Amino acid sequence: MEKSESAQNRAKQALETYLHGHGLRCTPERFAILEAVFNIDGNFSPDMLLEEMTERQNFRVSRATVYNNLIIFEQAGLVKRLLLGGSIRFVLGWHENCNMSLVCTGCGKVTDIQDRKIDTQIHDLKMRRFQMTGYSIQVFGLCSKCSQALKRRMKKIENKRNK
Numbered sequence: 001m002e003k004s005e006s007a008q009n010r011a012k013q014a015l016e017t018y019l020h021g022h023g024l025r026c027t028p029e030r031f032a033i034l035e036a037v038f039n040i041d042g043n044f045s046p047d048m049l050l051e052e053m054t055e056r057q058n059f060r061v062s063r064a065t066v067y068n069n070l071i072i073f074e075q076a077g078l079v080k081r082l083l084l085g086g087s088i089r090f091v092l093g094w095h096e097n098c099n100m101s102l103v104c105t106g107c108g109k110v111t112d113i114q115d116r117k118i119d120t121q122i123h124d125l126k127m128r129r130f131q132m133t134g135y136s137i138q139v140f141g142l143c144s145k146c147s148q149a150l151k152r153r154m155k156k157i158e159n160k161r162n163k
């Protein structure tokens with residue numbers, strides 16, 4: 001995920017455009033929450049974001065405000081919602097035209113990938129009485145670090161058995 005300053009600026013601009021377009025106020029609070037999203041590594045729960053804001057940034061904000069803004073960010077295409085182990089997590093989704101994520105079930109690392117073929121297929125799908133506004137695909141598995149760690153663990157167990 002791109003986290004450079006320019007990416008952050010573009011995200012801010014996109015949020016501003018979205019807020020204006022939807023008659024929502026551009027409060028400093030919203031931009032502080034967006035900044036906190038950029039400061040967190042990987043995926044996060046609304047509570048983790050609240051902690052980042054109140055404890056690390058010393059910004060007083062309510063849980064409801066954090067949650068409501070996450071919904072706005074999601075609709076503006078800035079964050080993506082994931083379902084990880086039955087709990088709702090969010091991840092920075094500011095990556096133009098990117099809609100597929102590889103989610104590591106071991107450490108929660110999210111990598112975005114693009115595939116034109118799948119994208120075309122989804123846009124060609126016939127949806128009855130439904131107007132698509134977007135989509136996201138999550139592919140679950142293990143990242144290379146986690147799969148190597150699993151292999152090492154399995155080897156250890158095997159070695160113990162053979163003794």
Ligand SMILES: [Zn+2]
Pocket residue numbers: 104105106107108109142143144145146147
């Ligand atoms: Zn992993």
